[in-house]
Amino acid sequence: MSAAGTSRKGLRVALTDDAIVKIRSLIQSGELPPGARLPPEPQLAAQMGLSRSGIREAVKVLESARVLDVRRGDGTYVTSLAPRLLLEGLGVAVELLRDDTLLEVMEVRRLLEPLATGLAAVRMTDADLDGLGQILEDMRAAADDAEKLVQFDSDFHHTVVATTGNETLTSLLDGLSGRTLRARVWRGLIEGNAARQTIDEHQGIYLALRSRDQLLAQANALIHINTSEAWLRTVLAAKAADA
CATH class of the missing domain: 1.20.120.530 (GntR ligand-binding domain-like)
Structure with a gap:
């Protein structure tokens, strides 16, 4: 991979990590409690000052970690955050x-x-x-x-x-x-x-x-x-x- 390609990949990872930290902070602060629906992707991106792609990747990661529940056609919700989950x-x-x-x-x-x-x-x-x-x-x-x-x-x-x-x-x-x-x-x-x-x-x-x-x-x-x-x-x- 070229240096430019490596740099772009590193930037994407950094933006995703930043989005994960910010979404997690909203959850930890209680602004997004268990069961809460996240704002639509464009709104959340604007609110956090991040790209929509960064938000999208962050949501995928947090969904895999059972922190978020993506319901197609409905929205993205914070899970119960129960230990078993x-x-x-x-x-x-x-x-x-x-x-x-x-x-x-x-x-x-x-x-x-x-x-x-x-x-x-x-x-x-x-x-x-x-x-x-x-x-x-x-x-x-x-x-x-x-x-x-x-x-x-x-x-x-x-x-x-x-x-x-x-x-x-x-x-x-x-x-x-x-x-x-x-x-x-x-x-x-x-x-x-x-x-x-x-x-x-x-x-x-x-x-x-x-x-x-x-x-x-x-x-x-x-x-x-x-x-x-x-x-x-x-x-x-x-x-x-x-x-």
Whole structure:
């Protein structure tokens, strides 16, 4: 690319970044609250002193980030800005991580999920516990089916963390515990004849939650995540050896 072409590209990026910052500032200040409709593109460009193309590109970026919702034929609106929406991209990013960084994700999960499980112990309702017990029974019935176990495992941990009532924490841990990561762990557990042991660890978490024992629930969750992390290391080491 010529120097002039590079310069023009750099200018476009700078204008887009400027527009993103200005739109974000309107949202943060409350001038454009959740659900608000943005002014038409020409008006917004004039208001910000930027080109319409810069505004257009900024809107595309913010739409991808779930900050804006572009409704064809209607207008562009600020989304609810709910954590589950804004953190949705985290799960996609985790799915794309290379093997050598997946263990870092497990480490972050090990730091957060036991504490969340302990918090759930004092916040779960009896109905929540009954639902969790049914998921546990489904896991036992699917002990040799990796695909089903991935889904039930995801449901189990999501249910536990969601009962804390902390949507940000729930969205964050959902993103860190993506399907690809779970699938790798469960395949390793099944091949190593350790799936039933790990399901028993879920049973330990469930019983601690049922007894409303915060510290025991936290400890059982930590043991379980350590088991998953150890098996992920085994799976990744085997893959590296084969390569």
